[in-house]
Amino acid sequence: MPLIELRNITKLYGSGESQVAALEDVSLTINRGEFVAIAGASGSGKSTLMNLLGCLDIQTSGEYKLDGMTVNELSDKKLSQIRNREIGFIFQSFNLISGLTAKENVELPLIYRGLSSNTRNELAVHALQKVSLGNRLNHFPRQMSGGQQQRVAIARAIASEPPVILADEPTGNLDSKCGREVMRILYDLNAQGKTVIIITHDDNVAEQAARTIRISDGHVISDIKRSCG
Numbered sequence: 444m445p446l447i448e449l450r451n452i453t454k455l456y457g458s459g460e461s462q463v464a465a466l467e468d469v470s471l472t473i474n475r476g477e478f479v480a481i482a483g484a485s486g487s488g489k490s491t492l493m494n495l496l497g498c499l500d501i502q503t504s505g506e507y508k509l510d511g512m513t514v515n516e517l518s519d520k521k522l523s524q525i526r527n528r529e530i531g532f533i534f535q536s537f538n539l540i541s542g543l544t545a546k547e548n549v550e551l552p553l554i555y556r557g558l559s560s561n562t563r564n565e566l567a568v569h570a571l572q573k574v575s576l577g578n579r580l581n582h583f584p585r586q587m588s589g590g591q592q593q594r595v596a597i598a599r600a601i602a603s604e605p606p607v608i609l610a611d612e613p614t615g616n617l618d619s620k621c622g623r624e625v626m627r628i629l630y631d632l633n634a635q636g637k638t639v640i641i642i643t644h645d646d647n648v649a650e651q652a653a654r655t656i657r658i659s660d661g662h663v664i665s666d667i668k669r670s671c672g
Contacts, residue, residue: 444511445472446638452505454491465491467661478633480641480652488661493642497530497609498522527555531600535612537592539584546580549599570598574628590621597628608632608639614648626651
């Protein structure tokens with residue numbers, strides 16, 4: 444059974460004559476353990492697709508199944524649990540809280556899971572060590588480079604060991620060296636069994652994935668699998 448299954452997904456915004464289809468009749472499947480890039484230009488529909496995959500939004504029509512669950516049939520509470528436990532989000536703008544240390548930023552989503560302080564501390568330290576930031580636990584975002592901040596964001600995404608990593612333009616605000624380091628970390632996570640989905644407008648990033656799904660004007664226009672490494 445696929446981990447992710449979209450059937451005839453359409454997402455409309457607006458109403459009447461101003462109605463716009465951000466996605467139109469999109470169908471695709473993603474299996475456990477895949478490394479997938481969803482690529483497209485600005486306005487192509489890739490961000491809308493990311494929001495649907497991440498259970499941040501619901502389609503207008505069609506069916507989305509995540510690990511066998513029909514997403515639009517789930518309660519808001521259940522959707523929140525899925526976002527917190529099943530999906531690790533990585534954002535282009537890092538979304539770190541400036542007044543919290545690296546460790547505290549990583550711990551924050553774990554608080555909502557009701558974990559004890561000791562458990563949160565242990566998971567956060569382990570996650571930061573996995574992205575080579577064990578020596579930056581008590582540094583604030585302003586004391587770190589862009590690449591280091593993105594690695595904190597990755598640590599936050601993986602601390603609770605979610606099976607799916609959803610990364611929105613993860614190298615978009617980084618120089619090429621830091622971008623390569625972030626991609627290496629994502630490769631390592633995929634090698635450990637995580638399903639990694641990258642949303643990107645950068646062809647160089649998209650072509651590093653084992654599979655590239657291209658979106659244009661709300662439609663899937665190509666779906667290419669390649670052997671990597």
